[in-house]
Amino acid sequence: MATTSFAPRPLPPMVKKSAAWIRAFRWILNPLDVLEKRRDRFGDIFRINSRAVVLGHPDYISELFARDGRELSTPGANNGILQPILGDQSVLLLSGDRHRHRRKLLLPPFHGRALQSYGSIIERVAQDMSDQWQPGQRLNGRKVAEELTLRVIMETVFGIGGGDRYQEMGPLMSEMVNMISTPAKSTFLFFKSWQKSWGPWGRFERSRDRLDQLLRQELEDRRAEMERGDADNRQDILSLLLTTRDENGDPLSDIELRDELVTLLFAGHETTASALAWAMYWLQVQPECLEKLREELDGVPEDTPPMAMTKLPYLMAVCNETLRIYPVTVGVFPRLVEAPFTLGGYQIDEGQALIGSVYLVHHHPDIYPEPDRFRPERFLERTYSATEFMPFGGGSRRCIGSALAMAELAIAVGTWVKQGNFELRDSDSLKPARRGITMGPKGGVKMKFVGRRS
Numbered sequence: 001m002a003t004t005s006f007a008p009r010p011l012p013p014m015v016k017k018s019a020a021w022i023r024a025f026r027w028i029l030n031p032l033d034v035l036e037k038r039r040d041r042f043g044d045i046f047r048i049n050s051r052a053v054v055l056g057h058p059d060y061i062s063e064l065f066a067r068d069g070r071e072l073s074t075p076g077a078n079n080g081i082l083q084p085i086l087g088d089q090s091v092l093l094l095s096g097d098r099h100r101h102r103r104k105l106l107l108p109p110f111h112g113r114a115l116q117s118y119g120s121i122i123e124r125v126a127q128d129m130s131d132q133w134q135p136g137q138r139l140n141g142r143k144v145a146e147e148l149t150l151r152v153i154m155e156t157v158f159g160i161g162g163g164d165r166y167q168e169m170g171p172l173m174s175e176m177v178n179m180i181s182t183p184a185k186s187t188f189l190f191f192k193s194w195q196k197s198w199g200p201w202g203r204f205e206r207s208r209d210r211l212d213q214l215l216r217q218e219l220e221d222r223r224a225e226m227e228r229g230d231a232d233n234r235q236d237i238l239s240l241l242l243t244t245r246d247e248n249g250d251p252l253s254d255i256e257l258r259d260e261l262v263t264l265l266f267a268g269h270e271t272t273a274s275a276l277a278w279a280m281y282w283l284q285v286q287p288e289c290l291e292k293l294r295e296e297l298d299g300v301p302e303d304t305p306p307m308a309m310t311k312l313p314y315l316m317a318v319c320n321e322t323l324r325i326y327p328v329t330v331g332v333f334p335r336l337v338e339a340p341f342t343l344g345g346y347q348i349d350e351g352q353a354l355i356g357s358v359y360l361v362h363h364h365p366d367i368y369p370e371p372d373r374f375r376p377e378r379f380l381e382r383t384y385s386a387t388e389f390m391p392f393g394g395g396s397r398r399c400i401g402s403a404l405a406m407a408e409l410a411i412a413v414g415t416w417v418k419q420g421n422f423e424l425r426d427s428d429s430l431k432p433a434r435r436g437i438t439m440g441p442k443g444g445v446k447m448k449f450v451g452r453r454s
């Protein structure tokens, strides 16, 4: 990172060799390639279009998070592309005080006692899935990971693990996520003029409307259950949100509840599934890591509580390295510059949007030598600051579900690796590809369940 005491200079201008729509398509199709090329040419800070500036160094990102809520704001409107899915009342689309208050209401179910109780759900789901795999069975690591994260999110968020409504809601949610799972499919999110009632958009809208109907029914039933006093022991997020009150003592409205529930389903399902699929992939291509992990897991006594997995050093190093090498989101949500300031000697102007690039920071050779190598040991050799390792972002929009996501990763990987042998069916090295607004292993992870370990 270059610093200077001279007068701030303007950022290098955008070199527009191609039309704006071609650049937009390149960004949608292969954001990592665009980022790497610009970093190689301009360094740790550069423009990505006439308004947006990308930051690729932890020092810049520390400044970004420190200025969050002061010179920088995170207008929910920046996430407007997600509005058709999440609705207007989602925490992701709120700004300023409303955003801060909503976060306060949403955070408790992701910590403390509630979080501890989710550990057994994750372990049960992981165990149930692996009990059904037959020796020699072909698996797609991506699909397996999606099933786990969907089942976990349905149980932790809604508190439902079976029944007709669950049977319909789960596939509907997967269908909606899958409709935006490839760059070609997700383009309709980026271009409003493509959002027509026929074709993929129409299908998407019909699934969303049916999901909303089921959610409304679930809300009604849960309220009735609470009135009867039958929900006192429930730890699921819906039950906790139904009892929560804002600073005026008001409950969340049905629309607010709907939008938050879909947000949690959406933000928590796809993201964690990508990370879990990558973890299973890396452990197969790096047998020495798998061996070390097995050694650690074999030393864990049978009756250890599931959440203890999140304290195992090598398992956590594997999970961290998975999130480092191909982070699920290329960058954090854009921050809007409300008042000008200087960053690394550059003039940052009002109206610009700053994007902290998780991918570039995680691949900075000064911080991570051999950045393209999967090497969990690096997380045992030193600790990284909150802006050197930042898969969950930071500042005022830091991921609400990070602890749940880490628990899912650790417990699912730990359970499956301890009990089974897997192998990859494809020797080609996997690259990341866009899935909606996240990045996941291209084409899934083709694996075989070899059999149970004796």
Ligand code: HEM
Pocket: 091, 092, 103, 263, 264, 265, 267, 268, 269, 271, 272, 275, 328, 329, 331, 332, 333, 334, 391, 392, 393, 394, 395, 396, 397, 398, 399, 400, 401, 402, 404, 405
């Ligand atoms: C490996 C899994 C996950 C990753 C990598 C991830 C990553 C992120 C990132 C990078 C952000 C933006 C932070 C920023 O702009 O500074 C974010 C926000 C968010 N995440 Fe996650 N996330 C994951 C799992 C989850 C889960 C399991 C949930 C909930 C069930 C969740 C809920 C949210 C919500 C609600 C926000 C928006 C917070 C706000 O606007 O204030 N995420 N996540």
